[in-house]
Amino acid sequence: AQKITQTQPGMFVQEKEAVTLDCTYDTSDQSYGLFWYKQPSSGEMIFLIYQGSYDEQNATEGRYSLNFQKARKSANLVISASQLGDSAMYFCAMRPTYNNNDMRFGAGTRLTVKP
Amino acid sequence: DTAVSQTPKYLVTQMGNDKSIKCEQNLGHDTMYWYKQDSKKFLKIMFSYNNKELIINETVPNRFSPKSPDKAHLNLHINSLELGDSAVYFCASSQSWDRPKGTQYFGPGTRLLVL
Numbered sequence: 001a002q003k004i005t006q007t008q009p010g011m012f013v014q015e016k017e018a019v020t021l022d023c024t025y026d027t028s029d030q031s032y033g034l035f036w037y038k039q040p041s042s043g044e045m046i047f048l049i050y051q052g053s054y055d056e057q058n059a060t061e062g063r064y065s066l067n068f069q070k071a072r073k074s075a076n077l078v079i080s081a082s083q084l085g086d087s088a089m090y091f092c093a094m095r096p097t098y099n100n101n102d103m104r105f106g107a108g109t110r111l112t113v114k115p
Numbered sequence: 116d117t118a119v120s121q122t123p124k125y126l127v128t129q130m131g132n133d134k135s136i137k138c139e140q141n142l143g144h145d146t147m148y149w150y151k152q153d154s155k156k157f158l159k160i161m162f163s164y165n166n167k168e169l170i171i172n173e174t175v176p177n178r179f180s181p182k183s184p185d186k187a188h189l190n191l192h193i194n195s196l197e198l199g200d201s202a203v204y205f206c207a208s209s210q211s212w213d214r215p216k217g218t219q220y221f222g223p224g225t226r227l228l229v230l
Contacts, residue, residue, distance in 0.1 A: 033216060039156075045205060045221035052216070089156055095217065101146060101163040101170045103219060108156050 002027045004094055004106035011111050013082045020067070021077040021109045023092030029053075031097035034075040036066065039089040039108070048090075051075055053097070082113045118142050119222035121206050127228045128196060136191045136225045138206030146170075147189035148219065149181060150205040158205070164189050165211060196229045203227070 003026040013019035025034070036048040051059045051066045059066040067076040075094075079086055092106040119140045128134055140147060149161040162181040163171040169181065178194045193200060206222040 035218065037221075043203065043226075044223045045158075045207075047218055047220060050216055050218060091158060101148070101165065101211075103148075103160060105158040108158075 002029070002032075002094055002096070002102070002104045004092055004104055006090075006092055006106035006109050008109045009107075011109055012114060013079075013111065014114050015084060016081055018078060018080045019082055019111065021079070021090050021092075021111065023075045023077065023106060025073050025075065025092075025094050027073075027094065027096070029096040029098070033095050033097060034066070034068070035093040035095070035103070036064070036075075036077045037091045037093065037105075038086075039091065040085075041088070045091075049077070079111075084113050084115060087111060087113045119206055119208055119220050121204075121222040121225050123225060124223065125226050125228075127230065130196055130198060130229055132196050133192070133194045134196060134227075135193070136204055136206075136227075138189050138191070138222055140187055140206075140208040140220075140222075142208055142210075142220060144208035144210045144220075145186055146209050146211050146217075147183065147186075148207040148209075149189065149191050150207065150221075152203040152205060152224070154202070162189075162191075193227075198229050201227055201229045 005024045032053045034051040038046045049061045063080045065078045089108045091108045095103040146165045152158045164183045183189045203224045207219040209219040
């Protein structure tokens, strides 16, 4: 069974600085996808970034990048130039490639951006 | 032109009642899901429907029954509501052929409070 671990219940970052949100996972699957979602206080779940287990390059989407270290089974989210609107819960998730339907989520990290 | 919509957004009801939550997606996806997010923000998959067939049914009480009249809709019916059912319920959808990614897109959530 897959397990996703986010060890930081809460993080603080100063506006305009970069922040790294940690995510480690445990799986016996060789092929899988890793996802990060953002949940602002309004409650919706917003897809941010995806990394495939066989992708050679780390994924980037605007200010978001994924620091993927396959051997360490970690998929940390890096947010550069933090903005006040980045304050939210962030969830790491993983899904085996063979089963699109079996998405598992971590417990989440609450990020607060300070002005 | 909302991609994944849910109704109602808020639902307050008495213990023992039966209620339904509706979900519709206009993305043309063939797989839909229901998730439950508890008060600690933990997100757990309840059901997955692919082409109107139930794929995953996690250890969810049989008081919960998903119903999919067509591939654009997945409704959640809950019988004999209990206090512990209070949570936010999210609907999501994805496209199974969109491999390896299969990103899931979420609805805005339905906040259920059982009194």
